Amino acid sequence: xxxxxxxxxxxxxxxxxxxxxxxVETNHLAKSFGSKVVLKDFTMKLxxxxxxxxxxxxxxxxxxxxxxxxxxxxxDEGTVKVLGKDVSTLSDDELNELRQKVxxxxxxxxxxxxxxxxxxxxxxxxxxxxxxxxxxxxxxxxALDNVGLADAIDKKPSExxxxxRKRIGxxxxxxxxxxxxxxxxxxxxxxxxTSKEISKLILEMQKKYNTTSIIITHDMxxxxxxxxxxxxxxxxxxxxxxxxxELAKSEDAFVHSFFE
Amino acid sequence: xxxxxxxxxxxxxxxPVDNNPETSRNAVQQTLMDFFMEVTxxxxxxxxxxxxxxxxxxxxxxxxxxxxxxxxxSLPLVGITGFIMxxxxxxxxxxxxxxxxxxxxxxxxxxxxxxREIGPVITALICAGxxxxxxxxxxxxxxxxxxxxxxxxxxxxxFKYIVVTRILATTLMIPILVIISDAIALGGSLMAxxxxxxxSFNLFFGHVFEKLEFMDxxxxxxxxxxxxxxxxxxxxxxGYNSNKGTEGVGESANSSVVFASLLxxxxxxxxxxxxxxxx
Numbered sequence: 001x002x003x004x005x006x007x008x009x010x011x012x013x014x015x016x017x018x019x020x021x022x023x024v025e026t027n028h029l030a031k032s033f034g035s036k037v038v039l040k041d042f043t044m045k046l047x048x049x050x051x052x053x054x055x056x057x058x059x060x061x062x063x064x065x066x067x068x069x070x071x072x073x074x075x076d077e078g079t080v081k082v083l084g085k086d087v088s089t090l091s092d093d094e095l096n097e098l099r100q101k102v103x104x105x106x107x108x109x110x111x112x113x114x115x116x117x118x119x120x121x122x123x124x125x126x127x128x129x130x131x132x133x134x135x136x137x138x139x140x141x142x143a144l145d146n147v148g149l150a151d152a153i154d155k156k157p158s159e160x161x162x163x164x165r166k167r168i169g170x171x172x173x174x175x176x177x178x179x180x181x182x183x184x185x186x187x188x189x190x191x192x193x194t195s196k197e198i199s200k201l202i203l204e205m206q207k208k209y210n211t212t213s214i215i216i217t218h219d220m221x222x223x224x225x226x227x228x229x230x231x232x233x234x235x236x237x238x239x240x241x242x243x244x245x246e247l248a249k250s251e252d253a254f255v256h257s258f259f260e
Numbered sequence: 261x262x263x264x265x266x267x268x269x270x271x272x273x274x275x276p277v278d279n280n281p282e283t284s285r286n287a288v289q290q291t292l293m294d295f296f297m298e299v300t301x302x303x304x305x306x307x308x309x310x311x312x313x314x315x316x317x318x319x320x321x322x323x324x325x326x327x328x329x330x331x332x333x334s335l336p337l338v339g340i341t342g343f344i345m346x347x348x349x350x351x352x353x354x355x356x357x358x359x360x361x362x363x364x365x366x367x368x369x370x371x372x373x374x375x376r377e378i379g380p381v382i383t384a385l386i387c388a389g390x391x392x393x394x395x396x397x398x399x400x401x402x403x404x405x406x407x408x409x410x411x412x413x414x415x416x417x418x419f420k421y422i423v424v425t426r427i428l429a430t431t432l433m434i435p436i437l438v439i440i441s442d443a444i445a446l447g448g449s450l451m452a453x454x455x456x457x458x459x460s461f462n463l464f465f466g467h468v469f470e471k472l473e474f475m476d477x478x479x480x481x482x483x484x485x486x487x488x489x490x491x492x493x494x495x496x497x498x499g500y501n502s503n504k505g506t507e508g509v510g511e512s513a514n515s516s517v518v519f520a521s522l523l524x525x526x527x528x529x530x531x532x533x534x535x536x537x538x539x
Contacts, residue, residue: 070413096415110410113401124414 021048022084023180023212024069029078030236031064038064040236042078046180051206051213053223055258056233062216063107065233066182069214070102071095083179100127103178103211107185109169111157117144118153121172143171146208147201163194167201174205181206183215187222199225220258232258305497309427312420319425326429330391334437341386342441345378346370346448354456364467367459370449371468376476379442381528384487387434388520392495395426396516399499400509408500423500427492434488435481475539483531487524494520 024046031039038061046052056062067073068080071087080087085098111120121140125131131139144150147167157165166186173181186202187195199222206213206226215226223230224244232240232247232255240247240255248259350370357363399422402408411418450464498516502508 067409072409072412099413099415102413104410104413106406106410108405110406112407112410113405114398123411123416127415 022046023048023050023082024214025079025081026065026068027079029065029068029080030076031061031068031073032076037236039068042233042237044231044238046212046214048212049206049210051203051215051226051228053215053217053227053230054233055217055223055230056239058218060233061236062233063184066104066184066214066216069182070099070104096127100124100176101179103173103176103181105166105169105173105181105183105186107188109157109165111160111165111168111172113157115157116153117149117155117157117160117168120157120168121175124172124176127176139175143175144168146174146205147171163190163198166190166194166198170198170201170205174209177209179212181211181213183213183217185216185218187217187219192221195219195222196225198222202226301501302493302497305500306493308419309424309493309496312417313424313428315420317420319421322421323425323428326425327433330387330426330429331433331436334387334390334433335440337390338383338386338437338441339444341382342379342444343448345382345441346374346445346450347452349373349378349445350449350452351455354453363457366453367449367464367467368471371446371472372476374445374449375442375472376480377528379445380438380480380484380487381524383438383441384434384484384491384524385521387430387437387488388491388524389517391430391434392491392516392520393513395430395492395495396499396502397509397513399423399496400502400512401499403500403502404505404509419500423496426496427489430492430495431485431488434491435484438484438487439481475535479531479535479538483527486527486531490523490527491520494523 022045024044026042026044029039029042030037042061042065044052054062054065064073068075069082069087071090075088082098083101085094087095087098090098111117112123115123118140121143122136125136125139140153141150144153147170149164149167149171152160152164152168157168160168170186183202187198190198199219202213202215202222203226205211213226215222217223227244229241229243230247231238234240234254240250240252242250247255250256250259350366353369354363354366357366357369399408402422408418408422411421446465446468450459450461453459453464495516498512498519502512504511
């Protein structure tokens with residue numbers, strides 16, 4: 001199963017410096033919407049194999065931050081480097097090449113309503129022009145097996161529950177075997193049991209494919225299960241940084257409020 | 261009387277009227293600014309469409325799917341409307357023509373009216389309502405649920421995949437729908453003529469085509485390509501640029517219909533002027 005994607009990745013590998021273990025680096029990042037300052041002087045680093053959780057208030061710029069990483073939004077100030085590439089200076093082709101190595105699981109899963117689960121999963125594979133139909137089928141089946149939803153292959157997104165949609169979204173994100181995965185509130189709107197299942201699945205996939213992840217969440221159970229390191233976003237900048245146990249003991253009232 | 265006066269006073273107090281000319285001027289300036297901003301954005305969107313439509317890769321499969329949705333699935337509505345259009349026009353025109361002893365002109369008059377004007381405009385308006393609002397709502401919904409962003413991060417050009425295919429499909433399908441609608445309308449007219457008299461198929465269509473000229477048919481077909489383009493363009497523009505959450509979905513659908521219908525009338529007016537120059 002693995003060689004299909006590896007064969008493709010091998011052909012584009014030259015564009016990205018694989019030797020550096022630094023996967024994402026932002027320096028003095030700033031972003032505003034009109035007069036509302038969302039991020040200011042946000043500096044962070046993410047290393048290979050890490051699961052970084054970002055906590056912060058609603059509307060505090062967490063989702064904006066991960067959208068800046070794949071240039072879904074343009075930065076106002078500072079720099080963003082993903083896999084050694086300065087995102088703001090990339091051409092459209094270079095950006096598309098980079099985006100294939102960065103998976104994005106949206107808050108709503110963002111499944112294409114007009115397509116079946118199979119078509120949703122096949123959609124990102126369109127960038128791999130030489131892929132045969134049998135290989136596509138194999139990848140779709142593997143991705144669905146990973147999330148335990150092989151039976152849902154011919155269903156439409158409207159027929160799926162919230163948890164199933166998140167799983168399919170994760171399967172679609174994983175199908176290109178990205179090096180970095182960005183999770184935008186992966187457990188929002190789910191019951192505690194399903195949330196825990198999704199959190200465990202994230203961890204499982206990280207171990208299986210050795211991915212590096214940034215997880216935006218308010219769910220402390222999810223943060224506890226998935227994180228190696230946590231950044232608390234406060235007023236658009238890094239308010240606190242550490243692992244779960246360290247931050248849980250923080251005396252800072254803002255940081256502590258997340259762990260109550 | 262006293263109570264009425266008091267009520268009147270209360271209303272005046274509740275709704276303050278700003279008669280300041282400066283405020284009115286600012287409101288007019290803002291409206292004009294918004295209008296020109298919209299026109300600028302639409303022009304940029306149109307230019308982007310032409311650029312993306314030319315550059316490969318071409319999304320043929322999605323284009324054919326949209327042709328099926330826009331063309332085939334609109335056929336029943338367009339067919340019924342066309343049929344009723346033919347029947348009503350015939351029944352309404354007959355008494356007036358009969359007054360002047362010109363009943364024999366009925367097939368020709370109905371044929372020319374439908375093919376030159378009523379068929380294209382009514383069908384385009386029906387499609388502006390059905391197709392334009394559908395595209396506007398669908399794209400706005402995709403925007404709200406981050407499906408367009410998801411396509412973009414997959415390395416796939418959403419503009420090419422979603423917008424270009426839909427505009428091309430409406431540009432191609434609306435003329436076909438108009439031709440079918442015209443044919444059904446003439447069929448309806450034949451049926452309506454036969455309610456009070458006995459006219460054969462051959463005689464009816466012989467009269468229709470005897471009076472129809474090249475300058476009746478070709479300009480009316482050409483203008484329907486522009487109608488189709490306008491309906492697709494406006495629907496995609498309103499949906500793709502929607503940014504007010506779920507409220508924006510309804511707004512996009514609504515403004516797509518209003519703006520596309522208006523454009524159909526404006527284009528028709530221009531088309532009539534151009535046609536009259538050549539005829």
